[in-house]
Amino acid sequence: xxxxxxxxxxxxxxxxxxxxxxxxxxxxxxxxxxxxxxxxxxxxxxxxxxxxxxxxxxxxxxxxxxxxxxxxxxxxxxxxxxxxxxxxxxxxxxxxxxxxxxxxxxxxxx
Amino acid sequence: xxxxxxxxxxxxxxxxxxxxxxxxxxxxxxxxxxxxxxxxxxxxxxxxxxxxxxxxxxxxxxxxxxxxxxxxxxxxxxxxxxxxxxxxxxxxxxxxxxxxxxxxxxxxxxxxxxxxxxxxxx
Numbered sequence: 456x457x458x459x460x461x462x463x464x465x466x467x468x469x470x471x472x473x474x475x476x477x478x479x480x481x482x483x484x485x486x487x488x489x490x491x492x493x494x495x496x497x498x499x500x501x502x503x504x505x506x507x508x509x510x511x512x513x514x515x516x517x518x519x520x521x522x523x524x525x526x527x528x529x530x531x532x533x534x535x536x537x538x539x540x541x542x543x544x545x546x547x548x549x550x551x552x553x554x555x556x557x558x559x560x561x562x563x564x565x
Numbered sequence: 566x567x568x569x570x571x572x573x574x575x576x577x578x579x580x581x582x583x584x585x586x587x588x589x590x591x592x593x594x595x596x597x598x599x600x601x602x603x604x605x606x607x608x609x610x611x612x613x614x615x616x617x618x619x620x621x622x623x624x625x626x627x628x629x630x631x632x633x634x635x636x637x638x639x640x641x642x643x644x645x646x647x648x649x650x651x652x653x654x655x656x657x658x659x660x661x662x663x664x665x666x667x668x669x670x671x672x673x674x675x676x677x678x679x680x681x682x683x684x685x686x687x
Binding site for chain 1: 600675
């Protein structure tokens with residue numbers, strides 16, 4: 456049972472924008488930095504965003520992260536068919552003394 | 566190229582033991598904290614163990630505490646996971662990942678292996 460809640464799925468047409476929310480609490484999102492991971496079908500997760508809004512080298516600026524209070528958001532603009540994947544938020548939980556992942560969101564390009 | 570390669574996954578009976586390995590290449594394991602994450606079939610990601618470079622700090626999720634042991638051999642550039650008293654619910658793909666961030670508040674995983682499959686079934 457994850458402590459971070461994400462919508463099960465989001466969808467949009469190619470070229471459009473989607474946003475994925477990640478809702479937590481003061482022990483995790485509220486007081487720690489959030490990262491986002493992309494998992495294409497049948498592959499290992501890949502880091503997309505770290506420390507709330509930083510992109511690793513090679514990640515296009517179509518992917519953007521933000522955080523406000525106990526919620527974080529991943530935005531994907533200029534949606535492409537290659538963006539179809541599962542997306543997970545993650546952060547340290549100071550109360551659980553554990554890293555926690557969100558429930559995951561499946562992005563579908565219509 | 567920075568790589569992590571897991572091995573050791575197998576089909577094992579409930580109550581059995583298994584040891585997973587994670588070999589690093591393209592970088593020196595020493596100096597990095599590491600962790601294990603698993604994913605049950607059709608389910609989401611589950612973090613379950615973390616170890617610092619010096620092994621001075623180790624964390625486990627409650628789901629594996631007392632049954633799994635994380636360890637590392639920096640000289641061999643390898644991370645390990647000893648799994649005992651395996652249960653059907655431990656069936657998953659097991660990933661090792663490199664941990665970054667200047668403190669637990671900044672924790673993120675920047676390099677992941679492709680995973681190794683553990684199936685616990687009679």
